[in-house]
Amino acid sequence: MSIEVNNETSYVCDEHELVRLSRYVLDELxxxxxxxxxxxxxxxxxxxxxxxxxxxLPGPTDVMSFPMDELRPGSDDVEPEPGLLGDVVLCPTVAAAQAVQAGHTAEEELLLLTTHGILHLLGYDHAEPDEEKAMFELQRRLLLTFLAGRGRPES
Structure with a gap:
């Protein structure tokens, strides 16, 4: 799996952690x-x-996703296909401000937004209440299980 992080800002973040999270989410799905x-x-x-x-829409936002090959998660019935998943674009300063409001760290907000962006690339959406419930439950589960396993050595 190829995951590339390009930080075009002066904001210092743990790019390695973004890659680890992304790999975890993509593997889980x-x-x-x-x-x-x-x-x-x-x-x-x-x-x-x-x-x-x-x-x-006016003003900066926290995360945007730009899918490429419209890849979808694999399942017992569906064999996943290789290709370009797309781009997740994050704005760390917006994320940091949101983190203060949410009562957690900017790093945790960036991890949340990365997970959110990847789910959008995989076709998840939150335009309808049932879609929102499913997407946000999956997002929460993925993020919490990733964070719970942080202390484990990488394989």
């Missing part, structure tokens, strides 16, 4: 081991431009 994912960290100006261009 049985995404093909040859899938490719890109994570890009941008400043508020760049995020605002993307937000306006793609969502027609």
């Amino acid at each position: 049985r995404v093909h081991p040859q899938a490719e994912l890109s994570i890009v960290l941008v400043d508020e100006d760049a995020m605002e431009r993307l937000h306006v261009q793609w969502m027609d």
